[in-house]
Amino acid sequence: MGGLLSCGFLTYGRENGVSMAQVVEQVVRRGRKFDQVLAGARTIFLRDGFDGASVDDIARQAGVSKATLYAYFPDKQLLFKEICSQECLRQTQEVEAEIDPAMTVEAMLMLAGVRIAGFLMSDFGQNACRLVIGEGARFPELARDFYRNGPALVHDRLAHHLHHLAQNGQLQIDDLDLAADQFIQLCKASILEKLVFRMDHHLREDRVRQSVQGAVEMFMARYGVQRG
Amino acid sequence: MGGLLSCGFLTYGRENGVSMAQVVEQVVRRGRKFDQVLAGARTIFLRDGFDGASVDDIARQAGVSKATLYAYFPDKQLLFKEICSQECLRQTQEVEAEIDPAMTVEAMLMLAGVRIAGFLMSDFGQNACRLVIGEGARFPELARDFYRNGPALVHDRLAHHLHHLAQNGQLQIDDLDLAADQFIQLCKASILEKLVFRMDHHLREDRVRQSVQGAVEMFMARYGVQRG
DNA sequence: ATAATAATGAACTAAGCAGTTCATTTTTCG
DNA sequence: CGAAAAATGAACTGCTTAGTTCATTATTAT
Structure with missing residues (x-):
């Protein structure tokens, strides 16, 4: 061992x-x-x-x-x-579908957000997270692998997209990593802790959509170029 | 049992x-x-x-x-x-110091944010979270108690403060619960998953401050009243 | 068919751990 | 001091579980 x-x-x-x-x-x-x-x-x-x-x-x-x-x-x-x-790989595939570059910024964010929140909502997502977190002490390298092939990967792809959008002038972002993290975290608002701590096993669909919608609005308020 | x-x-x-x-x-x-x-x-x-x-x-x-x-x-x-x-109580006390009502909105948010992030950064905070999450399957009522006396309590107090600020006209918020969740989640950006999945056991102090600073800026961009 | 490979199940070892017991020692306090 | 309360430690029970073994049965390929 x-x-x-x-x-x-x-x-x-x-x-x-x-x-x-x-x-x-x-x-x-x-x-x-x-x-x-x-x-x-x-x-x-x-x-x-x-x-x-x-x-x-x-x-x-x-x-x-x-x-x-x-x-x-x-x-x-x-x-x-x-x-x-295996679960890491599966999680990666979960978010693998390509993003259409012709989308509006809001639509792209909405799609990504729904996927991120959807993973957290799934039974599998919840169990996998709890498992890796709880067993992280015994298997630290495993928790790292999980992180790299899951959350970190999502982060990198999102940051990559944001970079292009910023270059196109559709967004104004100075710290790409921070912006990506912020959006991801915002999508989890209202749902993450309630799930992890087993408050509501199945949150209502509309609450999730509301959370993602709120994330997009907030993100655009901060990084959008249209002003007033 | x-x-x-x-x-x-x-x-x-x-x-x-x-x-x-x-x-x-x-x-x-x-x-x-x-x-x-x-x-x-x-x-x-x-x-x-x-x-x-x-x-x-x-x-x-x-x-x-x-x-x-x-x-x-x-x-x-x-x-x-x-x-x-005991750990629940301690966690509650951790965030118990009163907020000065004479503060500016930004200062209040900054203070709250630093405390939230600080708890997550502490060895105790990390271990307690992992413990409760990992053992949540065996002791569901315990995870709920932890949530109620920790995260939920922080949420309620923050929402309460935001409510007053909105009444004073310093903020424009329609969904108080969502806004509180959003701010809390934003404070965790850049640090939460890296800690939970044991990437960097001790993140640099400035990265945390940066995260909270970013949260405040984003929050004000969305809910602040000054416009342009 | 038949020989090689894969699977079975049931019994077994060895170890770890929760919880108990009790005769002996230490601490407390009048 | 001397008695009651608290603490000790070491041995012991009983149970669970990881991992092994092997004679027997099922599957596959030639």
Whole structure:
């Protein structure tokens, strides 16, 4: 327990595309229950956290014998890290759809905001956040990976878009990083803490939209060029 | 495990003031190691979380025998809840200093913002947040108490101040709750996720001030009355 | 068909941890 | 001092859980 896997992701015997499978047929696919194991582990880990989840529970959920599970993953920590890595990738894809450059600034912000808030609202988003935050002490490098492949990535893309808009003269921004952070945080207003601390498990749809709408208005009031 | 202590705090045999002690001398103070137990438990729980902390570790840290510990607290959960309750109160006190009504709007916002950000920056604030979020699944009512006595309380006081400022004509706000949430979130911009996900354990002081400064500017751009 | 590979399940080890017990020692206080 | 209250520590119970083993069964490919 220590330096292994300190960065990067595991790719543990699952071809993650068609091209890979074509190049090396049947290399590491050691069994057919691999996906079941991952699916079961994801369910249980997201529900119970690392300590709360027992390997027996995971095996049962996966519909797989414990021996099979251990045939794929030598220990519980590696399985946990693999799940977290997968969730990072999924989170990235969640925000991956391209932004149309022909949009107005408001429309672009609105779209980005709805996606950011939507992720937080999803069961998966909530559980993943809680999991990574809670287990961050035991797995610091994992929390960092999650951050880099999730929040940080969203931040960078947003800052990139803002940069272009500022160059076009549609926005007036001096500190791009700060502006991007501000917008992201504003989208979470009214919803973040209530979710994290389990106040309202499912906030009303209109409250979320209201939050994003408010974020856009505020952002434009500060950085918009039209004045009076 | 269930309904007990579903709301409210434990007051487990420690006079929490002088008046109490004067009224009932020597009621529940069954021993002199009470404070040591609490101190040790706080250290270990904040460091390791609920599952990660073993009762033996706590006793050792407290400089107290396990038997003594169990003489005060019948089980681990009750001790944990007591610690969390204490941390809630402490968090409340953290933001308790009164606001001078003669201040300018900007100065008031700056003060409030620095306090909010300061709490997040503190080791205690970070650990407490992680603890409550991570253990929220096991102790949902505890996460709610923490939220009510912390973030929600800050929100309410801020909204109250904003209400007065709006009545005085110094601000133009239609949705007070939203405005309060927005300001609070803005203060966390640039620092929250980096802390929660353990990117930079100690951000530079100036970056925090910059964040709060940016929050005030943005807030005034949106809700200030001076226009052009 | 048959041989190789994958999966099973059930029993097992070893360790850690919550909570208990109690004979002995220390502290407090009249 | 001397008695009552508090603290000790070390051993012990009972339970949970990570990880192993292996003889048996199912699946796959040639």
